[in-house]
Amino acid sequence: MPTPDAGSTGQRIKEQRRLARLSQRELAARIPYSYSLLNQVECGARPASDAFVAAVAAALGIDIAHLQGPPHVTDMQQGRLAALMSPIRQALDLYDLDHEPLVGVPVATLTAEADRICQQVRATHLRAAARDLPAVISGLTQAARTAPRITTWRALASTYRTAHDIALKVGYPDLAIVALDRMGWAAERASDPCLAAIRQYKRALGHAESAQDLGRRLVEAGHALVADESSREALAVAGQLHLGASAVAARAGDRAAVDRHIAAARELAGRVGGEAREVHWLSFGQMNVSLHEMGAAITMRHYDDALRQARAMKLPAATLTSRRARFLVDRATVEMETGHTDAALRHLVEARRAAPEQTRYHPRTRETVTGLLHSARRTPDTLGHMAAWIGL
Incomplete structure (x- = not known):
C-alpha cells in the first residue's frame, strides 16, 4: 500500500x-x-x-x-519572516556599491555591536538579532570600503557569518548561501585563514546532503587553509572542520568515516583544552564533539546508539542556550523514534521553553511532532498545543 x-x-x-x-x-x-x-x-x-x-x-x-x-498559520509565519529577512538581504547586496562618507559611527562601536548580535543568536533571540543586523552590515561594509583595514574586514566577515546563521536557523538557505559568499569576499581581504576555513566548513554542511563528495572536498579545502597554523585558534577551527566532515559522512551513511573524523576532533579538542568559545564563536570542545557524534548517529538512523549517547550526556550549566535547545530537539527525535513518546514530548516542551524561536523553526521539531501525532491514539493537550504552535 x-x-x-x-x-x-x-x-x-x-x-x-x-x-x-x-x-x-x-x-x-x-x-x-x-x-x-x-x-x-x-x-x-x-x-x-x-x-x-x-x-x-x-x-x-x-x-x-x-x-x-500549507496551514494558514504557517503562511502567516512565513510572511513575518520574509519581512524580517528582507532588510538583511538588502544589506548583503551593498557589498560592491560605492558609499557615502561615514556618518560618524566608529568602527569599534560597530564591531562591538556585531559581537552583541552574535551573542543574541547564541542565546536564540533570532528576531532581535535579525532586526539589528542590517544596520551593522551596512555600517561595516561602508567602513571597510571607504577606510579599509584588516580588523574591519575581519569584523565584516564575522557579521556575514552571523547573517548566514540566522538565515539558516529560520529556514532561508538561499540567503544563507549569499551570506557565505560575502563572508568569503571579506575574509579574503582580511587575510584571515581561520575565517576562510570556517566558511568552507559552513559550505560543506550546506552541500552535505545533496553532494557528499563536494562536501568532503570543501572540508579538505578548509583544512588546507589552516594546515600550517599551530595556534589554539587554528586547532579549534581544524577540529570543527572534522565535525563538519563527520556530518557529511553521516549523510552518506559512511560509518567508518564518521568514526574517523570524530576521533580526530576529539584529539584536537584535547589539545585545545576546555571549550574554545572565544574562537570565532565556535565553542569547540569535547562536549561539542559528543553532540556531533550523537547527531551523526541520528542522521544514520542509529537511534539506539543515539539514545544511549543522549542519556549519558550531561550538559554543563553554562552550555549555550542555542546548543542546549538543539540537543533537546535531537533527544526528542531519538526518544520518539525508539518509542518513548512521553519523553519525546517532554524534551520538546523543554526545548521550546529554553529557545522558542529556534525550536519553532527547527525542521526536526516539525518531524518529531508529526511523528508523535501519527503514533498517538489520543492527542494530549500538550502535543496539540505544540502542533498548533509550529503550524500543523
Missing part, C-alpha cells in the same frame, strides 16, 4: 483528526463517507475528492485550506 508524502491531503487529514482527538471510526461517523474510504485516503491508497475534503473540514470544524495546502 503506498505511503502518503508529508504534504498529501490524506496526511493532513490524519494530522488534523488526531489533533481533534478522534479515531478514524469517530470521524467517519461524522461524515457521509465510509470508514473504509477514510482509512484509504489517510494512507494514500485513494485520492480525496473536493467533496470529501469539504466534509472532513466541516466535521473537524476547521478551514478547508488546512487540508488542501
Whole structure:
C-alpha cells in the first residue's frame, strides 16, 4: 500500500483528526463517507475528492485550506519572516556599491555591536538579532570600503557569518548561501585563514546532503587553509572542520568515516583544552564533539546508539542556550523514534521553553511532532498545543 508524502491531503487529514482527538471510526461517523474510504485516503491508497475534503473540514470544524495546502498559520509565519529577512538581504547586496562618507559611527562601536548580535543568536533571540543586523552590515561594509583595514574586514566577515546563521536557523538557505559568499569576499581581504576555513566548513554542511563528495572536498579545502597554523585558534577551527566532515559522512551513511573524523576532533579538542568559545564563536570542545557524534548517529538512523549517547550526556550549566535547545530537539527525535513518546514530548516542551524561536523553526521539531501525532491514539493537550504552535 503506498505511503502518503508529508504534504498529501490524506496526511493532513490524519494530522488534523488526531489533533481533534478522534479515531478514524469517530470521524467517519461524522461524515457521509465510509470508514473504509477514510482509512484509504489517510494512507494514500485513494485520492480525496473536493467533496470529501469539504466534509472532513466541516466535521473537524476547521478551514478547508488546512487540508488542501500549507496551514494558514504557517503562511502567516512565513510572511513575518520574509519581512524580517528582507532588510538583511538588502544589506548583503551593498557589498560592491560605492558609499557615502561615514556618518560618524566608529568602527569599534560597530564591531562591538556585531559581537552583541552574535551573542543574541547564541542565546536564540533570532528576531532581535535579525532586526539589528542590517544596520551593522551596512555600517561595516561602508567602513571597510571607504577606510579599509584588516580588523574591519575581519569584523565584516564575522557579521556575514552571523547573517548566514540566522538565515539558516529560520529556514532561508538561499540567503544563507549569499551570506557565505560575502563572508568569503571579506575574509579574503582580511587575510584571515581561520575565517576562510570556517566558511568552507559552513559550505560543506550546506552541500552535505545533496553532494557528499563536494562536501568532503570543501572540508579538505578548509583544512588546507589552516594546515600550517599551530595556534589554539587554528586547532579549534581544524577540529570543527572534522565535525563538519563527520556530518557529511553521516549523510552518506559512511560509518567508518564518521568514526574517523570524530576521533580526530576529539584529539584536537584535547589539545585545545576546555571549550574554545572565544574562537570565532565556535565553542569547540569535547562536549561539542559528543553532540556531533550523537547527531551523526541520528542522521544514520542509529537511534539506539543515539539514545544511549543522549542519556549519558550531561550538559554543563553554562552550555549555550542555542546548543542546549538543539540537543533537546535531537533527544526528542531519538526518544520518539525508539518509542518513548512521553519523553519525546517532554524534551520538546523543554526545548521550546529554553529557545522558542529556534525550536519553532527547527525542521526536526516539525518531524518529531508529526511523528508523535501519527503514533498517538489520543492527542494530549500538550502535543496539540505544540502542533498548533509550529503550524500543523
